[in-house]
Amino acid sequence: MKKIKLIYLFLLIPIIILFSMCNSNKLVSQGTVEFANNKVIAHRGAWKNNNHPQNSIASLKEAIAKQFAGSEFDVRMTADEVLVVTHDATYNNLDIEKSTYAALVLFKLPNGEKLPTLEEYIIAGIENNNSTRLICEIKPSKISKQRGQLIATKVVQLFKKLNAKHFVSYISFDFNILIKIKELDSTAITQYLEGNKLPIELKEKGISGLDFYIKDFKYHPEWIESAKNNNLILNSWTVDKADDMEWLLANNFDFITTDEPELLLELVKKRAISYKDYNLIWYDEFEYSGLPNNEKWDYAVGGSGYGNNEKQYYLKNSLENSIVKDGKLHIIALKKDYENNNYTSARLTTYGKFSLQYGKVEVMAKLPEGKGTWPAIWMLPESLRKKEETWPLSGEIDIMEHVGKDQNVIHTSLHTELYNHWKKNQYTKFEKVENVSNSFNLYGMEWTTESIKFYINNVLFYEAFKGENGKVVTNEGWPFDKPYFLILNLAIGGNWGGTVDDSIFPVAMEVDYVRIYQKNQ
Numbered sequence: 001m002k003k004i005k006l007i008y009l010f011l012l013i014p015i016i017i018l019f020s021m022c023n024s025n026k027l028v029s030q031g032t033v034e035f036a037n038n039k040v041i042a043h044r045g046a047w048k049n050n051n052h053p054q055n056s057i058a059s060l061k062e063a064i065a066k067q068f069a070g071s072e073f074d075v076r077m078t079a080d081e082v083l084v085v086t087h088d089a090t091y092n093n094l095d096i097e098k099s100t101y102a103a104l105v106l107f108k109l110p111n112g113e114k115l116p117t118l119e120e121y122i123i124a125g126i127e128n129n130n131s132t133r134l135i136c137e138i139k140p141s142k143i144s145k146q147r148g149q150l151i152a153t154k155v156v157q158l159f160k161k162l163n164a165k166h167f168v169s170y171i172s173f174d175f176n177i178l179i180k181i182k183e184l185d186s187t188a189i190t191q192y193l194e195g196n197k198l199p200i201e202l203k204e205k206g207i208s209g210l211d212f213y214i215k216d217f218k219y220h221p222e223w224i225e226s227a228k229n230n231n232l233i234l235n236s237w238t239v240d241k242a243d244d245m246e247w248l249l250a251n252n253f254d255f256i257t258t259d260e261p262e263l264l265l266e267l268v269k270k271r272a273i274s275y276k277d278y279n280l281i282w283y284d285e286f287e288y289s290g291l292p293n294n295e296k297w298d299y300a301v302g303g304s305g306y307g308n309n310e311k312q313y314y315l316k317n318s319l320e321n322s323i324v325k326d327g328k329l330h331i332i333a334l335k336k337d338y339e340n341n342n343y344t345s346a347r348l349t350t351y352g353k354f355s356l357q358y359g360k361v362e363v364m365a366k367l368p369e370g371k372g373t374w375p376a377i378w379m380l381p382e383s384l385r386k387k388e389e390t391w392p393l394s395g396e397i398d399i400m401e402h403v404g405k406d407q408n409v410i411h412t413s414l415h416t417e418l419y420n421h422w423k424k425n426q427y428t429k430f431e432k433v434e435n436v437s438n439s440f441n442l443y444g445m446e447w448t449t450e451s452i453k454f455y456i457n458n459v460l461f462y463e464a465f466k467g468e469n470g471k472v473v474t475n476e477g478w479p480f481d482k483p484y485f486l487i488l489n490l491a492i493g494g495n496w497g498g499t500v501d502d503s504i505f506p507v508a509m510e511v512d513y514v515r516i517y518q519k520n521q
Contacts, residue, residue, distance in 0.1 A: 033166070036131040039249070040264045041070040041257040043238050044087065048259055053109040055085050057116055057124045064125070064132045068261050070169065071125070072135035075118055077151045078104060083118035083158065089142060091115065097143055118158060126164045134167045135257075137193070138181075140174040152180040156188070171211050182206050191235060199226040209233025211257070214244050218287035224251050242267060243364065243512065250280035250515060274458070275360075278517040282354050285513045286324045291317055293324075297348045300489070303341040307391075310374070311493035311500060313341035322346035328510045331490045333373070335505040343500070347489035351385055355483035359518035361399060362444045363488070368507040369437035372500030373404035374491040375509040377443055379484040393417040395479030399454060400443040405498045408432050410443075412454040412462050417476040429454070429462035440512050452480060486514070 045052065045059025046066055052059040055073050063071035074087040082101035089096060092107040105114050116124075125134045138155055141147035152172075159165040169189040170181050175197070178190040182205075191209040192202055195216035202210055209232045210223070217224060217236060227234050236248055237257040245264050248256050249271050258264050284296050299322075303313030312333060315321050321332050321344055333345040356379075363377045377400040384394040396415040403409075414427035421428075433441065433456055444455035453463045466480075467473040490509045493500045 033130055035133050036067045036069045038067075038069050038265055038268050039253065039255050040068040040261045040268065041072055041135055041235065041255050042066075042068045042261040043072050043257050043259045045071050045073065046261050049262055053111050053113065055087055055116075056109050056111060056113050057121060058111055058113065060121065060125055063261065064129050066261070066265070067131040068265070069131075069255060070133040070135045070257075072137060072171070072257055073121065074137045074139055075151070075155055076139050077141070077147070077154070081150075081154070083151070083154055085116045085118055085121045087139075089139075097141065097147075118155065119162070122159065122162050122164050122167075126162070126167055129167070133169055134164075136168050136170050138170060138172045138174070138177050140172070140177065145174075145176060148174055148177050149180050152177045153184060156181055156184045160185070169208075175205075178207055179205060189233070191233060193237070199223055199230050199232055203230040203232060207232075209235060209254075211235035211237060211255075213237060214239050214248065215287060217248075217251075218285050221251075224253075228252075239264075246271075247283075247285060247513070247515070250275070250283075250517070252279070275517065277519045278360060279520060280515060281359070281518045282350075282356075282516040283514060284329070286327055286329045286511065289325055290323070291319060292322055292329060292348060296353055297350065298352055300347040300349055300487075303339055305494070306491070308491070308494040308496065310491045310497065311341060311372075312343040312345040312491055313338040314347040314489070315344050316346075318344070318346065320344070322348060328512055329488075330508045330510055331375075331488060332506050332508040333368070333490050333492050335502055343492045343505075345490045345492060347487065347491075349485060349487045351380075351382070351485040353485075354516075355382055355485045356447075356516060356518070357481070357483045358447050358449065359516060360444065360446045361486065362442055362513075362515045362517075363399065364440050364442050364512035365400070366438075366440045366510040366512075367402050367436045368404065368490065368504075368509050369407060370404045370501055370504030370507050372493050372497055372504070373507055374401070374494060374497035376401045376487070376489055376491065378487050380487065381479070382483050382485060385485075389479075391415075392420040392422070393476065393479065395475075395482075395484075397445065397447070397452065397480070397484060399445045402436060403497055404501075404504075408434060408436050410436065410456065410461075414452060414464050414480070416479055418472055419477065427464040431461070440510070447480065449481065486516070488514075 042063040044054035046062035047054045047059035060071050073085050076096045077083050078101045079098050080100045091104050159168050171191045172178055173193045181188050189208045191211040192207055193211050195212035214236045234253045235255040239256050239258050240260045245267050299316035300314050301316045323330050331346050336344045338344050367375050379397040381394050383389045392415045398413040401411040410433045411430040419425050442457050446453040451465045454461045466478045471477050
């Protein structure tokens with residue numbers, strides 16, 4: 001019998017709860033709680049859009065009102081052992097662990113609330129809450145490990161006292177605090193924050209999941225699959241950029257902790273429609289330094305003009321021409337003599353590493369500016385490289401082409417034996433797109449058995465249909481039912497690139513990420 005994944009316990013199992021609010025005569029009615037399944041964890045509550053203080057009851061209530069999957073908050077303990085909800089070790093310049101609650105509570109939060117005790121916070125969090133789990137981060141004690149254990153004990157006891165333990169998931173940077181929580185309550189959901197332990201280590205210690213900084217996952221993408229294989233909850237903090245959110249969603253993370261919960265919720269809803277049934281199967285986020293990853297990329301090498309009288313010589317493993325730095329791939333063209341060519345550049349390819357037949361391709365890129373530049377994001381079939389076919393019978397998919405002499409004009413095309421640029425009858429569209437060289441834009445393609453769609457910034461740019469307007473559907477007219485590999489390159493000059501302005505060099509195409517998806521088989 002298959003194991004039930006912890007995430008379903010975290011979200012979907014209805015829980016019957018009956019509890020009374022301490023220090024109050026108000027009785028919270030009995031009911032069923034089914035936590036929201038939208039992946040959104042509001043970091044320190046939903047504070048940003050309405051200028052609520054972080055970790056305030058107002059920000060907690062806002063998260064509950066918006067029905068986010070969780071609302072995260074931080075817990076510390078005062079000198080007189082009062083549990084309070086606040087992030088920093090100091091509050092109004094008072095050391096929390098060395099100050100009494102009576103001294104701290106004299107200072108109000110910016111919205112007039114008093115510094116909430118954990119008890120007050122829990123009571124507010126479980127009242128009229130049918131959607132949002134309480135994500136309780138227990139801060140390590142700076143005084144001693146033993147005090148950290150005491151804090152953990154008091155927190156668990158308080159949730160139990162308030163009949164609210166079904167609402168809580170515990171997180172901490174202190175691994176021993178999580179172990180203590182599991183000793184106190186074997187059913188407690190716990191997630192580790194530090195990012196210095198392997199998923200299998202967490203599994204062996206009974207920890208429910210990992211909640212690491214996003215760069216930890218980008219440096220160690222193998223941890224994602226390991227966590228899934230070990231039935232662990234996957235979360236990441238604190239993720240505020242849409243691109244990073246998209247990457248985590250594409251990797252099917254269970255939760256994402258963010259200061260921008262409204263943005264994340266919007267992306268979750270959009271993805272449920274546009275990425276339905278798609279899985280991320282190949283990617284490079286370029287979160288490393290040096291040459292492109294040789295497990296993912298190879299090079300085309302040479303300076304023969306590539307059938308277009310291009311002027312560059314493509315070099316392999318040249319840090320001058322292809323380098324990953326600052327989270328981006330830089331494909332750089334130089335005014336530099338090499339053999340019989342006056343320019344050098346790079347052409348990266350996934351041939352022999354990865355090929356795709358049907359799916360989605362997304363490349364976030366910033367294009368070079370200047371006459372003579374000719375960057376491209378495109379695909380060729382394996383059959384061409386294997387010399388089983390010749391071009392254009394083999395086919396070609398051009399996701400994005402741009403020539404510097406026509407700044408900001410983006411071209412997409414399909415070339416076949418019967419329909420190609422030689423005959424000037426290829427499947428194609430070109431249109432002006434603003435700021436292609438000043439900002440990053442997302443160039444995408446969705447390929448099915450019946451059509452190929454091209455997107456710019458997730459907006460449909462052009463769709464070519466198999467057999468449209470009576471076109472031939474055999475290999476001569478639609479050679480798009482076989483595996484293709486991806487190419488990223490920066491050509492210089494040539495039949496289309498035209499006259500080269502030598503004053504522009506060095507010039508580069510920058511790539512933020514490449515992501516490839518395929519539907520469930």
